[in-house]
Structures are given as structure tokens and as C-alpha cells.
Amino acid sequence: MTMANTEVTRLFSEFLVASRYEEIPDAVRHEAKRALLNWLGCAIGSSRHETITAMFGALSPFVGAPQATLLGRPERVDILHAALINGVSSHVLDFDDTHARAVHPSAPVMPAILAYGEWQKISGAALIHAFVLGVDAECRIGLSVFPEHYDRGWHITGTAGVFGAAAAMGKLLGLDAQRMAWALGIAATQSSGLREMFGTMCKSFHPGRAAQSGLSAALLAEKNFTSSLRAIEAPRGFAHVLSTKFDPSTITDGLGQRYELSLNMYKPYACGLVVHAAIDGCIQLKREHALTADMIAAVHVKTSPLVPELTAIRKPQTGLEGKFSIFHACAVALAVGAAGEPQFADAVVRNPQIAALRDRVAITADAGIRKLEAYVTVTLKDGRTLEKHVPHALGTVERPMSDADLEEKFRSLTADMLPPAQSDRIIGLVWQLDTLADVGEIARATVTP
Amino acid sequence: MTMANTEVTRLFSEFLVASRYEEIPDAVRHEAKRALLNWLGCAIGSSRHETITAMFGALSPFVGAPQATLLGRPERVDILHAALINGVSSHVLDFDDTHARAVHPSAPVMPAILAYGEWQKISGAALIHAFVLGVDAECRIGLSVFPEHYDRGWHITGTAGVFGAAAAMGKLLGLDAQRMAWALGIAATQSSGLREMFGTMCKSFHPGRAAQSGLSAALLAEKNFTSSLRAIEAPRGFAHVLSTKFDPSTITDGLGQRYELSLNMYKPYACGLVVHAAIDGCIQLKREHALTADMIAAVHVKTSPLVPELTAIRKPQTGLEGKFSIFHACAVALAVGAAGEPQFADAVVRNPQIAALRDRVAITADAGIRKLEAYVTVTLKDGRTLEKHVPHALGTVERPMSDADLEEKFRSLTADMLPPAQSDRIIGLVWQLDTLADVGEIARATVTP
Numbered sequence: 001m002t003m004a005n006t007e008v009t010r011l012f013s014e015f016l017v018a019s020r021y022e023e024i025p026d027a028v029r030h031e032a033k034r035a036l037l038n039w040l041g042c043a044i045g046s047s048r049h050e051t052i053t054a055m056f057g058a059l060s061p062f063v064g065a066p067q068a069t070l071l072g073r074p075e076r077v078d079i080l081h082a083a084l085i086n087g088v089s090s091h092v093l094d095f096d097d098t099h100a101r102a103v104h105p106s107a108p109v110m111p112a113i114l115a116y117g118e119w120q121k122i123s124g125a126a127l128i129h130a131f132v133l134g135v136d137a138e139c140r141i142g143l144s145v146f147p148e149h150y151d152r153g154w155h156i157t158g159t160a161g162v163f164g165a166a167a168a169m170g171k172l173l174g175l176d177a178q179r180m181a182w183a184l185g186i187a188a189t190q191s192s193g194l195r196e197m198f199g200t201m202c203k204s205f206h207p208g209r210a211a212q213s214g215l216s217a218a219l220l221a222e223k224n225f226t227s228s229l230r231a232i233e234a235p236r237g238f239a240h241v242l243s244t245k246f247d248p249s250t251i252t253d254g255l256g257q258r259y260e261l262s263l264n265m266y267k268p269y270a271c272g273l274v275v276h277a278a279i280d281g282c283i284q285l286k287r288e289h290a291l292t293a294d295m296i297a298a299v300h301v302k303t304s305p306l307v308p309e310l311t312a313i314r315k316p317q318t319g320l321e322g323k324f325s326i327f328h329a330c331a332v333a334l335a336v337g338a339a340g341e342p343q344f345a346d347a348v349v350r351n352p353q354i355a356a357l358r359d360r361v362a363i364t365a366d367a368g369i370r371k372l373e374a375y376v377t378v379t380l381k382d383g384r385t386l387e388k389h390v391p392h393a394l395g396t397v398e399r400p401m402s403d404a405d406l407e408e409k410f411r412s413l414t415a416d417m418l419p420p421a422q423s424d425r426i427i428g429l430v431w432q433l434d435t436l437a438d439v440g441e442i443a444r445a446t447v448t449p
Numbered sequence: 450m451t452m453a454n455t456e457v458t459r460l461f462s463e464f465l466v467a468s469r470y471e472e473i474p475d476a477v478r479h480e481a482k483r484a485l486l487n488w489l490g491c492a493i494g495s496s497r498h499e500t501i502t503a504m505f506g507a508l509s510p511f512v513g514a515p516q517a518t519l520l521g522r523p524e525r526v527d528i529l530h531a532a533l534i535n536g537v538s539s540h541v542l543d544f545d546d547t548h549a550r551a552v553h554p555s556a557p558v559m560p561a562i563l564a565y566g567e568w569q570k571i572s573g574a575a576l577i578h579a580f581v582l583g584v585d586a587e588c589r590i591g592l593s594v595f596p597e598h599y600d601r602g603w604h605i606t607g608t609a610g611v612f613g614a615a616a617a618m619g620k621l622l623g624l625d626a627q628r629m630a631w632a633l634g635i636a637a638t639q640s641s642g643l644r645e646m647f648g649t650m651c652k653s654f655h656p657g658r659a660a661q662s663g664l665s666a667a668l669l670a671e672k673n674f675t676s677s678l679r680a681i682e683a684p685r686g687f688a689h690v691l692s693t694k695f696d697p698s699t700i701t702d703g704l705g706q707r708y709e710l711s712l713n714m715y716k717p718y719a720c721g722l723v724v725h726a727a728i729d730g731c732i733q734l735k736r737e738h739a740l741t742a743d744m745i746a747a748v749h750v751k752t753s754p755l756v757p758e759l760t761a762i763r764k765p766q767t768g769l770e771g772k773f774s775i776f777h778a779c780a781v782a783l784a785v786g787a788a789g790e791p792q793f794a795d796a797v798v799r800n801p802q803i804a805a806l807r808d809r810v811a812i813t814a815d816a817g818i819r820k821l822e823a824y825v826t827v828t829l830k831d832g833r834t835l836e837k838h839v840p841h842a843l844g845t846v847e848r849p850m851s852d853a854d855l856e857e858k859f860r861s862l863t864a865d866m867l868p869p870a871q872s873d874r875i876i877g878l879v880w881q882l883d884t885l886a887d888v889g890e891i892a893r894a895t896v897t898p
Contacts, residue, residue: 051674058672059665062527064513078511153685158638189607189651190658192641194677196685201675202638209639216508223507225500226650228643236602236645 008144008248009232013180015255016137016167021129028259029434032128035135036442037406037430038097038266039090039106040071044446045341045413046092047072051201055085055208068115069443072417082115083165083215087208091157093341095270095413099135100263100397102150103142107207108161109134112215113168117439124436126172132261134168137184139260141232144250145243150195154242158193158206165214173222178229185227186217188238266406268395269339271323274306274371276393278326281376282333285388293335293357295380301330302375305365312363315355322349331358334378340412372396403431417448457697458681462629464704465586465616470578477708478883481577484584485891486855486879487546487715488539488555489520493895494790494862495541496521500650504537504657517564518892521866528564532614532664535560536657540606542790543652543772544719544862548584549712549846551599552591556656557610558583561664562617566888573885575621581710583617586633588709590681593699594692599644603691607642607655614663622671627678634676635666637687715855717844718788720772723755723820725842727775730825731782734837742784742806744829750779751824754814761812764804771798780807783827789861821845852880866897 046052047070056075064078071086090096090107097106113130116122142149142160150156166187170180190213193206221227231237232251239246269279278301285291301307303326313325322328322344331354332343348354369375372393378386392398394405401409407427414423426445429436436442495501496519505524513527520535539545539556546555562579565571591598591609599605615636619629639662642655670676680686681700688695718728727750734740750756752775762774771777771793780803781792797803818824821842827835841847843854850858856876863872871894878891885891 054672054674055669058668058674059529062513062516062529064511064527067511078513080508080511153690185646185649186651186654189643189646189654190641192639194638194680194685194687194690196677196680196683196690197634197638200634200677202635202677205635205638205674219507220504223503225503225507225654228645228649228651231643231645234645236643238643238645241602241643241645 006233008251009181009184009230010177011252012137013177013184016133016171016180017175017177019129019133019171019256021125023256024129024132024259028132028261029128031261031264032131033430033433034266034403034406035097035106035131035261035264036110036433037410037427039110040426040430040442040446041410041413042091042093042096043086043089044072044417045095046089047417049089049092051092051204052085052089054201055088067119069118069447071443071446072448074447074449079115079119080212080216083112084208084212086111086115087211088204091204091207093270095267095341098265098267098273099139099260100265101143102146102156103139103160104157104207105135105138105164105261105264107157108138108210108214109164109168111208111211112165113172114439114443116169116172116215118443121438121440122172124433124439127439128434130168130171132259133171134164135261135264136259137167138164140251144247145239145245148245149243152243153195155193155195155197155203155206158210159191159242161207161210162187162191162214162217165211166217169215169218170221173218175218175222179221181229182225182227183218183221185229185231186220186225187214188231189227190217191238191242263397265397266395266401266409268401268405268409270341270344271329271339272310273393275311275326275329276395277372277374277390278303278307278376279329279333279339280393281374281388281390282330283337283339285376285378285386286334286337289386291334291378293353295382296334296357296360296378297381298379299330299334299361300364300377301326301361302364302366302369304369304371304373305367306371308363308365316349319344319346319349326363327358327361328354330361340409418446455682457700458630458633458679459626460701461586462626462633465582465620465629466624466626468578468582468620468705470574472705473578473581473708477581477710478577480710480713481580482879482882483715483852483855484546484555484580484710484713485559485882486859486876488559489875489879489891489895490859490862491540491542491545492535492538493521493866494544495538496866498538498541500541500653501534501538503650504534516568518567518896520892520895521897523896523898528568529661529665531564532561533657533661535564536660537653540653540656542719544716544790547714547716547722548588548709549714550592551595551605552588552609553606553656554584554587554613554710554713556606557587557659557663558613558617560657560660561614562621563888563892565618565621565664567892570887570889571621573882573888576888577883579617579620581708582620583613584710584713585708586616587613589700593696594688594694597694598692601692602644604642604644604646604652604655607659608640608691610656610659611636611640611663611666614660615666618664618667619670622667624667624671628670630678631674631676632667632670634678634680635669635674636663637680638676639666640687640691712846714846715844715850715858717850717854717858719790719793720778720788721759722842723759724775724778725844726821726823726839727752727756727825728778728782728788729842730823730837730839731779732786732788734825734827734835735783735786738835740783740827742802744831745783745806745809745827746830747828748779748783748810749813749826750775750810751813751815751818753818753820753822754816755820757812757814765798768793768795768798775812776807776810777803779810789858867895
């Protein structure tokens with residue numbers, strides 16, 4: 001056994017405790033701002049969703065003092081409930097960020113540290129630092145048991161996310177190495193979330209629960225609530241009980257030299273990543289050639305075999321089915337030039353013009369094409385043939401969304417919730433995050449009447 | 450695949466919904482009272498323990514309205530925190546009840562239903578009914594994946610207990626079958642608790658978290674927070690993700706004909722079950738022959754091989770080590786005639802007279818002896834040899850503690866916390882439980898200044 005194998009919880013705790021804000025590279029700090037903006041848009045955008053209504057309806061009799069904002073809503077609640085409910089709203093639209101290899105990084109971490117930060121008036125720099133470390137924790141620990149852990153049926157955003165929240169909160173609370181290890185242990189023993197829940201409200205419950213459980217883990221450890229010091233690597237610890245694979249070097253290699261947040265991706269389109277390259281190609285062709293639906297005779301898309309496997313609904317009838325239809329996604333992208341939440345509304349999916357174009361979309365699977373790659377060919381009624389190869393979809397690490405793209409996505413997600421001036425103010429605050437004295441300013445800026 | 454295999458969550462939910470109080474046999478109802486008394490003693494007895502102090506210190510800034518009592522303390526908190534904290538105090542002393550085959554039944558279920566019951570002034574009969582069904586849920590679901598689930602490293606009192614709390618609360622809330630299945634699903638996706646935590650405060654955290662998670666699962670389901678309807682049996686559901694064994698017939702066989710609560714056991718002695726038969730033999734010999742420590746030349750105990758495997762600490766130095774020393778346990782039982790919490794205090798373990806007698810205890814393992822069986826031989830200085838065979842330790846299903854034994858245990862556990870009259874009043878209320886209009890009376894009767 002290597003050192004890391006027998007002591008990885010201790011080694012990782014010591015790294016978290018020793019880390020200094022000055023060591024975080026500028027690009028990584030900037031990525032934290034981008035992640036915050038993207039996350040805020042997702043959480044505000046679903047703040048009135050039936051999932052949140054159901055949850056708040058069930059839990060409101062039990063909330064404590066008004067310490068933190070429910071994003072995009074008028075209510076203030078105790079930080080444990082804020083972490084939970086804002087964690088759920090993060091993921092309801094499935095539009096939040098994705099690490100290049102696994103885990104939705106922001107949803108389990110941001111809700112915990114922003115709630116605590118609002119309550120205790122922490123600085124933007126402290127939030128950035130805690131967030132970067134929390135993302136490192138959840139991604140490294142998650143990847144150490146991946147993919148066997150996920151294949152077994154665990155929703156890794158929940159199971160690994162709880163470590164992210166605990167590590168980030170442990171840093172904000174200034175825990176020493178022993179208490180940091182306890183915090184990771186209390187997190188480990190709450191690690192949960194089944195993939196069977198996909199397609200139900202429980203899917204977005206997972207990052208919410210992870211945020212709340214990780215937050216309470218760090219708060220308990222601070223007050224000397226004891227736990228194992230070997231919770232990750234012990235024979236009856238997280239890795240061996242929840243996976244058949246464990247590679248502790250994933251947790252310790254290059255600590256402080258590279259940060260997992262550098263590999264963060266943002267979705268430009270409101271559906272599964274696997275459809276993004278095809279949408280991307282359609283939008284590019286529409287823009288370059290000023291296409292309208294009635295100009296188009298046929299569309300042919302060549303993709304990875306995963307695409308028809310996951311998104312082959314030929315005649316979707318609801319917005320949710322539309323998200324699993326490569327045919328609708330391409331049609332709406334060509335007709336409207338966008339594929340945000342509004343383009344997956346029930347009414348849009350049933351729109352006869354969109355449906356007619358959808359029926360003219362054909363797809364071919366090619367095992368030589370990568371998951372986030374596509375070839376789009378559009379044949380026009382005037383006889384012309386237009387082609388677009390998308391080697392990397394917009395939003396990937398190879399072709400990231402620009403800051404302006406993220407601003408546009410934020411405005412689109414919040415358009416029904418906030419006046420434009422309020423959205424602009426939030427965007428401005430996020431870009432100033434590193435100099436902000438009190439992150440509560442951001443949370444309070446999202447309040448709606 | 451059998452029906453149960455593919456539909457066990459639905460079948461079990463329908464059973465819970467259809468169950469009527471009148472169907473619960475008298476003996477099972479009485480067992481619920483016995484479980485309540487035993488549980489109250491454990492929870493009150495550890496209400497000032499450092500585990501509870503640490504937890505309440507960490508969480509008190511976040512509690513909501515004063516809806517429910519923290520047993521044995523002056524504070525009142527929201528029901529979610531009451532379920533959590535009373536769930537932890539249930540198990541701190543490891544003195545709570547044990548199902549004959551697995552799971553500590555009361556610790557994850559009672560805290561949830563008593564907190565809710567106090568808040569909503571529910572009747573004692575409703576509490577009994579919900580408790581009986583909750584125990585059925587956690588034991589049946591736990592046993593369906595046992596022992597492979599436990600062997601893998603899961604603390605089954607946490608992982609299965611959450612189903613018990615959800616089922617019991619679903620019954621109290623009057624959920625229909627769909628919402629009951631959702632409640633079980635929301636419970637399943639929070640199922641957690643690692644055996645690595647044994648020996649730390651996190652062990653008793655598990656039933657507390659289970660009580661709180663199960664309570665919130667039922668509250669969420671009531672408000673239409675959706676979940677899988679096949680959370681137990683689905684390929685990515687509880688059983689297959691958290692175990693390599695799944696026997697769904699354990700969940701459905703004899704439903705409503707036999708109740709798992711009938712197999713409940715209570716510990717007369719404040720240490721692991723495995724030592725109980727030996728203690729039992731020592732106490733019987735002491736009583737029958739009026740033994741004192743200085744009369745004894747040597748003690749020889751024959752036990753199952755499990756006993757030296759788990760409790761072979763030859764020279765314990767702390768109370769906790771004393772609980773893992775068959776030598777101390779027999780010595781204190783012969784010297785004092787008891788083996789409650791006081792007999793495992795640090796000072797008692799270090800007492801020179803007890804230590805001297807301890808050094809005269811010898812043990813032989815015999816594979817032909819069952820886990821809760823023992824042969825005790827005491828050789829006296831006057832040359833006599835006394836023998837006692839204990840085929841079943843006191844507290845087993847075969848030789849249950851009497852109601853009077855349970856009262857005595859309750860008084861012993863609460864002696865340092867409550868005036869005797871207050872303990873007597875609680876005992877009286879428990880035996881009247883079935884006719885009590887408001888179970889809150891019991892919770893409030895435990896309050897200390």
C-alpha cells in the first residue's frame with residue numbers, strides 16, 4: 001500500500017488547511033466567478049419551479065432564523081435550509097456546470113458557502129478560495145472511485161458533492177487538520193443519492209442534500225463532534241463501501257499544482273450534453289446563412305452512437321421529451337437560433353412549424369465520432385447544400401463559453417424572474433467578487449418581491 | 450422475477466396504507482410500550498453526554514420554532530432537529546433495543562414520530578400503530594439485503610432505519626399509496642451510514658440522521674415531492690446499489706400476520722450483547738450464593754469464540770475499554786451484582802479490588818456454544834465449585850426482560866437526570882400509552898430545568 005492509500009484523508013485534510021488564497025492562480029479565481037454566475041442563473045431560473053414549491057411547502061414550518069436568502073425568492077431562512085433549497089434549485093433545470101470528467105461541481109458547494117457567507121458577511125475572496133477547494137475535494141474524491149461507483153448506481157453529484165461542501169465549509173470555518181478530517185468523515189457517512197431517482201424531483205434533491213449535509217458536517221466538526229480520521233480509505237470507509245475501484249492517487253496527485261475547477265464546463269443549451277454539438281452546428285449554419293425553417297428541405301446529422309441511444313424520441317409531445325429528441329433540438333436550433341429553456345417549452349415542442357421541420361431531420365450514428373462532436377448537413381429547397389463540422393461543442397473545455405456567453409445565458413435564465421437592471425447588477429457584482437467585502441450583497445441582489 | 454421482486458415497493462406501500470390499528474395484536478402493542486420505555490431511558494440517560502453537547506452546540510443557531518422537546522433537557526426545537534438530536538441520544542450509550550436478527554429498531558423511528566406527535570398532539574394509539582409499522586419497514590427492508598449489506602460496511606441501523614422513520618411518518622400523515630412509495634423513495638436516496646464510524650460520535654449520528662431524513666421524506670412526499678415508485682427493487686435502487694444480496698420475499702412474506710417488533714430485545718447490561726450471557730451467569734451465582742469478591746479464588750467462563758474475538762481486553766483502563774473486556778464484565782457482575790452504565794465508569798474499571806478479581810477470570814472459547822449462551826464456573830477460596838449454564842442471556846427473545854426489569858433499567862438510566870417521582874410519572878404514562886390523547890405529555894414529562 002502506498003502512503004496515499006493508507007493516509008489519504010489526512011494528507012488531503014492537511015492540504016486544505018495549508019492552502020492560501022494567494023496560491024490560487026488568477027485563471028482559476030476567474031473560473032470561480034464564471035461558475036458563480038452560471039449557478040446563480042440556474043438557481044434563480046428555477047426558483048419558482050414546482051420542485052421548489054413542493055419542498056418549501058413541506059419544510060417552511062421548520063425553518064429557523066432568517067439568516068440567508070432563498071435565491072430569486074422573497075423568503076429568508078436558516079443557513080441549513082438555504083443550503084438545501086438553493087442546492088435543489090441549482091439542478092432542477094439540469095443546466096448547471098459539469099466537470100469534464102464527472103460531477104456537477106457548483107450545485108453541492110455554492111449553496112452551502114453562499115448561505116454561510118451571507119450570514120457571516122464573508123468576503124468574496126474567501127468565498128472564491130473555499131469554492132475552489134470544495135470543487136477540488138468533490139472532483140478528486142469522486143474521480144478516485146469513478147466510473148465503477150457511478151456504474152453501480154450512485155449519483156456522484158450527491159455522493160461526492162457532500163465532500164465538496166464539507167471541505168469548502170471547513171476552509172471557511174478555519175478548521176485545523178484533525179477537525180477537517182472529521183468534517184470529511186461526517187460527510188462520508190452521509191454520502192448518498194441513487195441514480196434510480198433520475199427523472200424524479202429527487203435527482204435535484206441530491207445536490208441540495210449534499211450541500212446541507214456537508215455544511216452541517218463542518219459545523220459539527222468545528223464543535224468537536226468526532227468522526228473517523230480515515231473515512232475515505234478505510235476498509236469500511238467511503239471508497240471501499242461505495243465502489244469496487246479506489247485510486248487514492250487521484251486525490252493527492254498534483255495537489256495545489258492543478259485545480260479541478262480548471263476543467264469546468266458550462267452548458268449553453270438546456271438539454272443533455274450529448275446533443276450540444278449538433279445544436280451548435282445548426283445554430284452556426286443558421287447564423288452564417290440567415291436560414292429560416294421554410295428554406296430547409298432536409299437536415300442530416302452524423303454523431304456518436306450515444307446520441308441516438310439517449311435522444312431518439314422521434315415525435316416528442318412535451319418539453320421534457322423534447323430534451324431527449326435530437327430531432328426537436330436540431331429543428332428548434334435551425335428555426336429559432338437558440339436552444340435555451342424557452343425552446344424546450346411544451347408549446348414550442350408542439351408548434352406545427354417546428355414539428356414539420358423536425359420530421360425532416362435524419363441522423364446517422366458513426367462510432368468514429370466523439371461524444372461532443374457532430375457533422376451537420378442542411379439541404380436547402382433552392383438546391384444548395386450547407387455543411388458544418390463541430391469538433392468540440394460550445395461549452396467544452398476545448399471551446400469554452402465566453403464571459404459574454406455566460407452573461408447572455410444568465411439574462412435568459414433570469415428574464416422571467418428579474419427586471420433587466422437587477423440581472424445586470426448581479427452580473428456586475430459577480431465580476432467584482434474578488435474585491436467584494438460581503439458576499440451577502442450578491443444573495444440579497446437576487447431577491448424578488 | 451417474482452411479483453415481489455418487481456413490485457415490492459408498491460406492495461409494501463399498499464400494506465402500510467391499508468393497515469388498521471385494530472389489526473395489531475395486543476402483545477405487539479404492549480411491546481411498543483416496552484420499546485418506548487427502554488428508548489426513553491436511553492435517550493434521557495445520555496441527554497447530557499458530550500456527543501449531545503457537541504451536536505446541540507453546533508446546530509442551535511439554526512433551529513426553528515419550539516415544536517418538540519429535546520428529551521431530558523430544557524430546550525424545545527423544531528421537529529426536524531428534535532428527531533435528529535433525540536435520535537443521536539437514543540444510541541450514544543449503545544444500550545437501546547436490538548431486533549433479534551439486525552437493526553436497532555427504536556432509535557431511528559421513535560424520535561421522528563414522538564417529535565411530530567408532540568407538535569401535532571397525536572394520540573398514543575396512533576403512535577403505537579406508526580411505530581409498529583415503522584419497525585416492520587426497517588427490519589424487513591434491512592433483512593432483505595442482510596447480511597451482505599452489513600458485511601460490505603453499512604451500518605444497517607442508519608441505512609435501513611431511514612425507511613422505518615419514513616414509513617411510520619407516512620402512516621401518521623395518512624399518505625396514500627403513491628405518496629407512501631415516494632416517501633420510501635426519498636428515504637432510500639438518503640440511506641447512509643458507514644461502519645468505519647464505529648468508535649466515534651458518528652455511530653450514534655446514524656440513527657439520528659435516519660430519523661430526521663425519514664421524517665422529512667414523508668413530509669416532502671405529502672407535498673408532492675416526487676420520487677421513484679420502485680426505489681427498493683429497481684436495478685439502480687437501494688437493494689442492488691447497497692448490497693449484493695436481495696431477497697424481496699423478506700419484505701412481503703406474512704405482512705400483517707407477524708410483526709417484526711415481536712422479535713425485539715432489550716439489553717439489561719451496558720455493553721455488547723456478546724458478553725451478556727456470561728454476565729448473566731455471574732449475577733445469578735452472586736445472588737444465589739451471596740458471593741463477595743474476596744470469597745472468589747477463580748472464575749472460568751466458556752463461551753462462543755466470538756466473545757474473546759470481540760471483548761478480549763485483558764487490562765482495561767477506561768470505561769469504554771471495560772465494555773470490551775469480558776474479564777472486567779464478569780468481575781464487576783460478581784462483585785456488584787449489576788452491569789449497568791455505572792459499572793462501566795472509568796473509576797470502577799480502575800478500582801483495585803475489581804481489577805484483582807478481573808485478573809482471576811479465565812475464558813475458553815468453544816465453537817459448540819452459541820453467541821448468547823455461556824457456562825460460568827466459580828471456584829471459591831473455601832474449596833467449593835459453583836456452576837451456572839446460561840442457555841439464553843436475559844434480554845433475548847427466549848428469555849425477555851420483564852416489564853419490571855425494564856422499569857428498573859429506566860430508573861437506573863435516569864437516576865442522575867430526574868427526581869424519582871418524575872421517572873415514576875414517565876413510567877406510568879408509558880404503560881397508559883394506548884389511552885393517551887396527546888403523546889406530547891410523555892415528551893414534556895422528561896424536561897429538566
